[in-house]
Amino acid sequence: MCSRCFKQDLPLFVPNASSTFRPEPCGTDACKSIPTSNCSSNMCTYEGTINSKLGGHTLGIVATDTFAIGTATASLGFGCVVASGIDTMGGPSGLIGLGRAPSSLVSQMNITKFSYCLTPHDSGKNSRLLLGSSAKLAGGGNSTTTPFVKTSPGDDMSQYYPIQLDGIKAGDAAIALPPSGNTVLVQTLAPMSFLVDSAYQALKKEVTKAVGAAPTATPLQPFDLCFPKAGLSNASAPDLVFTFQQGAAALTVPPPKYLIDVGEEKGTVCMAILSTSWLNTTALDENLNILGSLQQENTHFLLDLEKKTLSFEPADCSSLIS
Known part of the structure; x- marks a missing residue:
């Protein structure tokens, strides 16, 4: 479980409650591909650093789980945060990568195009992310x-x-x-x-x-x-x-x-x-x-x-x- 967690709207993710959650072992290609990876109890760990002025850093376990995105499901690698220097992100539970890095959502799902539309920050309305x-x-x-x-x-x-x-x-x-x-x-x-x-x-x-x-x-x-x-x-x-x-x-x-x-x-x-x-x-x-x-x-x-x-x-x- 997360020991230092940022505030979020949804309940914290509990890995033991997911039958498809799998920690990434040390030494795998996926673990080696992460520049900040380390090893603890044969689990691949990472430190994710964001510029401190934009939101601090996180420590976590590299893992895979089954995600439901729209009508699709996919087994995806992700970082499961166990400690964070971020106080809040305004309600969301985390970040998704849409860049061209191998670990991003776009790369893992082989998405060839995506779009997004951000509502005004003070409107209280949901923004849109469209994939494929x-x-x-x-x-x-x-x-x-x-x-x-x-x-x-x-x-x-x-x-x-x-x-x-x-x-x-x-x-x-x-x-x-x-x-x-x-x-x-x-x-x-x-x-x-x-x-x-x-x-x-x-x-x-x-x-x-x-x-x-x-x-x-x-x-x-x-x-x-x-x-x-x-x-x-x-x-x-x-x-x-x-x-x-x-x-x-x-x-x-x-x-x-x-x-x-x-x-x-x-x-x-x-x-x-x-x-x-x-x-x-x-x-x-x-x-x-x-x-x-x-x-x-x-x-x-x-x-x-x-x-x-x-x-x-x-x-x-x-x-x-x-």
Whole structure:
């Protein structure tokens, strides 16, 4: 059983109550494929580290069990957490991997395409994840497509789906990107987006100028740019437009998706975009932009792993039929 567990909505998983639960023995290929694997009582264990600023780490047992996903069942490998440095993930019981690593859900189930649509974080409505043939966009001229950036086996980016970020605009103002900082990951682990520092500083300046209000002297952590909500109107804040693949695809992020109410009294509005320097990670990561989940709300994303493309379109995610 988990000794230090994060808070979740569902009861904790009890391995002994599952007739199909199997701990992974030490020395197997599956165990050896995990960089942080170890051995305890002939059971393969692991340590999963997430950047501490995004949620800490977990310790657990590598195991397999039978999972029911929609109408399908599959025997899947997973990490059964026994100790966690994470206090809460807001209700969910864990994370699923949708990347290209061998241990991800996508790889284990040989899924060739999937889509997801995130409802507004304060709506109380369920988001959607569609796997396989059910993953498709409505189309009708509203969808755009951009290819994945080519990666090599063993490359740090080979387990993800990087795309080329050609430009950012805040209203009519273009935000310059350095030559080494034109790659972006569209991911859902972090709610906030991260931009290479020079682009972030330019964006911060343009948003402040457009809003026309004085920022708070001491922003609420972890934010870097906040304004008093009183007298602040989203109408004065600019739309942000991210363009990909020589402008062939563009994602518009309106103010409510990046200027969010924070604080106990919700009397402060902060920009949910930070510099990659805040992550305090490697130089490679500091040259990589990340589009967070807040900025993806009510947009339907489709990843086609055979065509190696990312497509997206505006959507009312709460009404999307799964």
